[in-house]
Amino acid sequence: MTVKGKGTALNSEAAGERAAEHRPLSASLEETVALVRKIFNNDGTLRVRIIENSQGSAVRCGLVYVDGMVDRTLIQNGIIKPVLAYQPAEEESRDPAGLIESIRMTVIDVADVMVSEEMSGLIGAIVSGKAVLLLDGYAGGLIINVQGWDSRGIEEPTTEKAVRGPREGFTESLLVNLTLIRRRVQDPDLKFEFTEIGTRSKTQTCICYMESLASPAILKELYERLEKVELDLILDTGYLAELIRDEPYSPFETVGNTERPDTLVSKIMEGRVAVLIEGTPFALTVPYIFVENFQASEDYNINYYFASFNRLLRVMGAFLSISIPAGYVALVTYAQEMVPTLLLLSIATARQSVPFPTIVECLIMLTIFEVLREAGARIPTSIGQAVSIVGALVLGQAAVDARIVSAPMVIVVGLTGITTLLNPRLTGPLIIARLALLCTTSLLGIYGYFFGLLGLVIHLMSLRSFGVSYMLGVGSIRPQDIKDTAIRAPWWDMNLRPAVIGMRNRRRKPPKRPAKRS
Incomplete structure (x- = not known):
């Protein structure tokens, strides 16, 4: 009482x-x-x-x-x-x-x-x-206005490092972040609109866009979704991303985020809208489409041949990350006739004393790999890499010597983990898609793999981000639509902004193509 x-x-x-x-x-x-x-x-x-x-x-x-x-x-x-x-x-x-x-x-x-x-x-x-x-x-x-408190200085983002390009990253100060944007776009067409979100925290929020490029429909939809946010506390843009996204139950993000001012400016100049809040270095961008998961800021700062090659590697890595375990289980368990005889004999010899079925063996090793990855990310940097590398080597070799898993499975899981690291933005969705394909494959074999892959494609094609198709540009046969997707065309050949996103003013003003020297 x-x-x-x-x-x-x-x-x-x-x-x-x-x-x-x-x-x-x-x-x-x-x-x-x-x-x-x-x-x-x-x-x-x-x-x-x-x-x-x-x-x-x-x-x-x-x-x-x-x-x-x-x-x-x-x-x-x-x-x-x-x-x-x-x-x-x-x-x-x-x-x-x-x-x-x-x-x-x-x-x-x-x-x-x-x-x-x-x-x-x-x-x-x-x-x-x-x-x-x-x-x-x-x-x-x-x-x-006499505000004044200590804040972190401008540093290179740890999550989006680039070999070539600017080294500046956003900080926790909203005004500093807006200054980094304004320095790169010195045009009165760039607009900053402020609002407060959070019934108790009153977190200062800024919506940033180019007035002549941003779609009024997307801006209106964004304002409506922000007005419906009723949380009492907003500490990071991750709160907003989860509340304003189109598909709350999909593992694929339909709201982008970045720590790099140059990346944010390039997206704004394509007609997207950015959301920045006080107290976090991460900015949101909408709409967000699937091909952005494979793009990196330095792709635009290096030779377009090499940039295109890197993007194709990321696309291939994402496909292999979800396909290698399921494909191995399907071939070893259900379709041995599709495996070359010598390879099949080698796999059978390695699995001779393993007590678990292939699917159980695969799930055990994938779980151990994810534990090591999470541990390496959370513990101090000085020993994080050592724990990841030594842990993987020691545990893998010990598991093989103890006949708990087979040596081919260690190779399969290692390749899966490496290919996953090619696309940090897709780590979560790739893990979920990989497990889903493993489940369907364990039940239906090679047919389950293709059924699962078909379901994944259907799900991706059904997603939208603020009225824009999530798979915008994927599958198009128009040359202009694919010049900045899985490949990166030279700057003088990218004459138009992405369709739908920059529909108000699609025409760029690129430099003229250099003349060939005789």
């Missing part, structure tokens, strides 16, 4: 604080400061400073801010010193509204200052790291 009563009291107190945010402001400085202290009850970071200038009570102000989220030097030099030295005219002292405007226009030495007469607006400014200057006799206050 005691705990219940305490909880009820806390809930009542919280409800009272929320109600206080919507009360009308008082012209009395003492009453307003008391109300602010009540709202921030038990918060030791709140700071309140009463300021009276050299004219006595002619200008009496209260400065409110949250310690640790502001620039103290800017507060001292841009607010406190100018207010202490300010000498208002006699007629200004009798008009609080005119006095607050005069302080905003001529006294405060900070770039971003605005007037607010709502308590909810003042409280929102305080918790976001801004300072609020209250004037005795005026039912309102000045919101002054």
